[in-house]
Structure formats: C-alpha cells, structure tokens
Amino acid sequence: MQKFYEKTLKSSHIFKGIVFDVKKDDVELSTGEKTIREVVNHPGGVVILALKDENTILLVKQYRYPLKLVSLELPAGKLDRVENPDLAAKREFEEETGFVAKKWDKLGIAYSSPGFCDETLHFYLARDLEYKKHSPDDGEIIEYFEYNLGKVFDMINSGEINDAKTICAIMRAGLKGFIKLP
Amino acid sequence: MQKFYEKTLKSSHIFKGIVFDVKKDDVELSTGEKTIREVVNHPGGVVILALKDENTILLVKQYRYPLKLVSLELPAGKLDRVENPDLAAKREFEEETGFVAKKWDKLGIAYSSPGFCDETLHFYLARDLEYKKHSPDDGEIIEYFEYNLGKVFDMINSGEINDAKTICAIMRAGLKGFIKLP
Numbered sequence: 001m002q003k004f005y006e007k008t009l010k011s012s013h014i015f016k017g018i019v020f021d022v023k024k025d026d027v028e029l030s031t032g033e034k035t036i037r038e039v040v041n042h043p044g045g046v047v048i049l050a051l052k053d054e055n056t057i058l059l060v061k062q063y064r065y066p067l068k069l070v071s072l073e074l075p076a077g078k079l080d081r082v083e084n085p086d087l088a089a090k091r092e093f094e095e096e097t098g099f100v101a102k103k104w105d106k107l108g109i110a111y112s113s114p115g116f117c118d119e120t121l122h123f124y125l126a127r128d129l130e131y132k133k134h135s136p137d138d139g140e141i142i143e144y145f146e147y148n149l150g151k152v153f154d155m156i157n158s159g160e161i162n163d164a165k166t167i168c169a170i171m172r173a174g175l176k177g178f179i180k181l182p
Numbered sequence: 183m184q185k186f187y188e189k190t191l192k193s194s195h196i197f198k199g200i201v202f203d204v205k206k207d208d209v210e211l212s213t214g215e216k217t218i219r220e221v222v223n224h225p226g227g228v229v230i231l232a233l234k235d236e237n238t239i240l241l242v243k244q245y246r247y248p249l250k251l252v253s254l255e256l257p258a259g260k261l262d263r264v265e266n267p268d269l270a271a272k273r274e275f276e277e278e279t280g281f282v283a284k285k286w287d288k289l290g291i292a293y294s295s296p297g298f299c300d301e302t303l304h305f306y307l308a309r310d311l312e313y314k315k316h317s318p319d320d321g322e323i324i325e326y327f328e329y330n331l332g333k334v335f336d337m338i339n340s341g342e343i344n345d346a347k348t349i350c351a352i353m354r355a356g357l358k359g360f361i362k363l364p
Contacts, residue, residue, distance in 0.1 A: 003323060004245040004252040015196050015204055017220045019298050022197055022204055027247060035321040037247045038199040040222055042298070063186040064296040065209060065219045070186045071296055078297065108339075110346040113294045113301060114246040114253055115260065116201050116224070121346070139217040141185060157290075157357040164292040164303070164346045171353040174363065175339040181356065181363040 003030050006037070014038075019078065020117075042119035046089040047076040049169045050101060050126040051179070055149045058129075059166075060096050062142045072155070073163040074170075075144070076121075077137075085122035093126055097144040098134030101126035107172040112164060123169045125178050153182050185212050188219070196220075201260065202299075224301035228271040229258040231351045232283060232308040233361070237331045240311075241348075242278050244324045254337070255345040256352075257326070258303075259319075267304035275308055279326040280316030283308035289354040294346060305351045307360050335364050 006027040015022040021041040028034050050058040057074075064071045077092030079085060086104070094100055107123035136142045147155075152170065155161040174181035188209040197204040203223040210216050232240040239256075246253045259274030261267060268286070276282055289305035318324045329337075334352065337343045356363035 004243065006245050006247045017204075017206070018218065019220050020222070022199075024199070025247070029321065029323055031323065033321065036200065038201050039248045040202070040299075041248075042295075045297075061186065063188055064293070065188050065207070066221045066223075066298060066300040067293060067296050067302075071293070073296070076297075108341050108344070110344050110349060111246070111249060111253070112346050113224075113299065114249055114255070114345060115227075115258075116248060117222075117295065117299070118248040119295060120249075139211065139215065141211055141213065153357060156353070159290050162290070162292050163296060164294050164350050167292060167353050168346050168349045171338070171349050175335060 005030055009034070038116060040117040040119070042117055043079040043081050043083075044085070044120040044122065045076055045078045045165075046085050046092055046122050046124065047074050047165045047169045048089055048093045048124050048126050049074055049107065049173050050093065050097065050099065050129060052129055052146055054179070056146050057149055057152050058097050058099070058144050059147055059152070060142050060144045062140070071163055072161055074166045076165060089122065089124045094132065095136055096142050098131055099129045100132050102128035102130070105178070107169060107176060110165070110168045121165050121168070123172050125173055149179060187212055191216070220298060222299040222301075224299055225261045225263050226267070226302040226304065227258055227260045227347075228267050228274055228304045228306065229256050229347045229351045230271055230275045230306050230308050231256055231289065231355050232275065232279065232281065232311060234311055234328055236361070238328050239331055239334050240279050240281070240326055241329055241334070242324050242326045244322065253345055254343055256348045258347060271304065271306045276314060277318055278324050280313055281311045282314050284310035284312070287360070289351060289358060292347070292350045303347050303350070305354050307355055331361060
C-alpha cells in the first residue's frame with residue numbers, strides 16, 4: 001500500500017440530509033493501523049468574485065445560522081447534486097445579486113475542510129455586469145453591497161470579513177492578475 | 183425580529199461523533215417563513231504559517247480521506263473541545279512538523295463553511311523555529327516539507343495547493359505585512 005493512502009474497510013451511512021450526508025468509515029492506514037473516519041459528503045459550491053469595475057466588488061450580507069451571526073461574503077451557493085459548476089455560478093450570482101455577467105473566468109478550486117468534508121468550491125470571476133432582478137431562493141434573506149477593493153482588503157485584515165471562501169477567491173484572483181493585491 | 187436573524191423553533195440531535203456532531207433544526211426567518219437548517223458542529227481548528235526564514239514556509243503532506251487525495255497544506259489541527267487555540271497551535275505544530283517556535287503572532291480567524299458548519303479556524307504565524315522531534319498523533323501519517331514562498335504562490339496559482347485554510351492564512355499574513363504578496 002502507498003504511504004499516503006487509507007483503505008476503506010467498512011462504510012456506514014449515518015445521515016441523509018438536504019444539504020449534506022454523513023458517513024462513518026472504518027479505515028486501514030498504510031501502517032496497518034485501523035481508525036475511524038467521520039465524513040460529511042457535500043455536493044460542493046460556487047463562489048463568484050464579481051467586478052463591477054476594476055476596483056468595485058459585489059458582496060452579500062446574510063445570516064449564517066450555524067455561526068449565529070451576520071456575514072459579509074462573496075455571492076456563493078451550493079451545487080444541485082451533479083450540477084455543472086459553470087451553470088450553478090450563473091444561477092447563484094443572479095439569484096443573490098440580481099446581476100447577470102457577460103464575461104466569466106475560472107479562478108480554480110479550494111477544499112473548505114479536507115479533514116472531515118469533501119466540499120469543493122469552484123471560484124469564478126464575473127465581469128461586464130448588468131442589473132436584471134433580485135430574486136433570492138426561498139429561505140434566503142440576502143442583500144448585496146458594492147465595495148471598493150481597498151476597503152475589502154481592510155475588512156479582511158480587520159476581521160470584518162472572516163469567510164474563508166471569500167478570502168480564497170480574492171487571493172486566487174490576485175495571483176492570476178485580475179486584481180491587484182496590496 | 184431583525185431582518186438578518188433566524189429563530190430556532192426546535193433542535194434535533196442527529197449524530198454525536200468523535201470529530202463533529204450533527205443537528206437538524208426547524209427555524210423561523212424574519213419574514214415568518216419556516217425552513218430547516220442542517221448543521222455540523224465542529225470544535226474549530228488551528229492553522230500555523232511557520233516561517234523558517236522570511237522566504238521559507240513549512241508545509242505538510244497527508245492523505246485526506248474525505249477527498250481521496252494527498253494534500254499539501256499548512257500544519258493544522260482541530261481543537262480538543264473547549265481548548266485554548268493558542269495552546270492547540272503549539273501542540274499541533276510540534277506534532278506535525280517536529281519544530282517548536284519561540285515567536286508566535288495571531289493572524290485572525292476564518293469560517294470554513296458558514297452555510298452548514300460552525301468550524302472556526304484560528305490562524306497563527308510561527309517564527310524562530312527549532313527542530314525538536316517529529317511525533318504525529320495516532321492515525322496521522324504526515325510529512326513536512328520546506329518551500330520557498332514564491333514556489334508556494336506558484337503552487338496555489340497552479341492548483342497544486344487547493345486547501346482553503348492554507349490560502350487564507352497566507353493572504354492574512356500578507357495583509358498584515360508578515361510576508362510580501364506578489
């Protein structure tokens with residue numbers, strides 16, 4: 001067996017939810033040692049860094065029930081099971097902000113919590129924006145705001161923005177040269 | 183009721199695990215609409231950006247069972263329930279790399295998946311390193327590597343590094359002026 005590999009000996013389904021499923025597996029490490037892995041299976045999500053102009057970013061504000069706080073984040077949403085992320089990005093962006101974008105670029109992916117969860121986030125850059133109609137999903141109360149890029153960096157630095165996917169997407173856009181990092 | 187608030191009507195415990203618990207809550211939105219929130223309760227984690235010198239970062243390689251892949255990340259670990267993150271950072275850093283650090287700075291926090299999970303990550307900068315002894319936890323097969331900072335940016339950009347907490351910690355360290363962003 002390869003050194004960095006864990007073999008599934010037994011997999012037990014614990015919970016089948018609307019957003020995620022949970023399983024509990026008995027696994028064998030490459031040393032022969034046995035252990036348990038608890039896993040959250042999540043369909044994955046999309047995150048949209050939308051530039052209204054080269055210095056203006058759209059953020060959305062919403063209540064995040066697991067954390068019991070109001071959070072300022074990039075527009076984002078989860079995939080419907082087996083959905084194409086490109087389509088999900090367009091749908092979620094329009095639902096959450098009311099804008100459509102004519103120009104889309106991929107910014108790569110990230111794993112939000114690889115220790116216990118398989119959630120994969122797909123990052124997008126959206127440009128050439130046009131306002132259409134704000135129509136959030138049922139069960140979503142969400143407002144969008146426009147922020148200067150410099151202000152967004154300040155809010156990340158001060159801890160007003162603590163959402164990991166938002167910070168990652170901005171870093172990826174900076175490394176790809178779409179925005180200027182400080 | 184405030185606009186951005188969701189009131190818990192009923193909370194049901196679904197799963198009590200070793201790493202996380204799951205609950206399923208009936209909630210009421212500020213519009214009066216009722217919905218269900220599935221929540222993963224996680225004790226939180228620590229992430230350590232260790233600089234061996236101003237251009238050299240320590241990364242660890244390990245198998246991530248939920249994703250079925252080998253991942254290159256900053257040293258990190260979860261909190262024991264109600265553990266002080268400062269102590270957890272020191273413990274996890276030493277366990278995963280064999281190094282101790284004399285100089286510690288806080289880099290802020292991030293929420294890994296605020297839509298369904300309360301995991302909070304605490305980021306640290308570790309400097310003045312001294313090698314002691316590599317002794318990973320039971321059930322952890324982990325190796326550490328030293329990388330040039332420029333190479334780390336390249337690996338984030340190319341998708342060789344896709345771990346959200348690693349990307350966030352590096353961004354936070356850059357915004358605070360501890361490392362130079364490209």
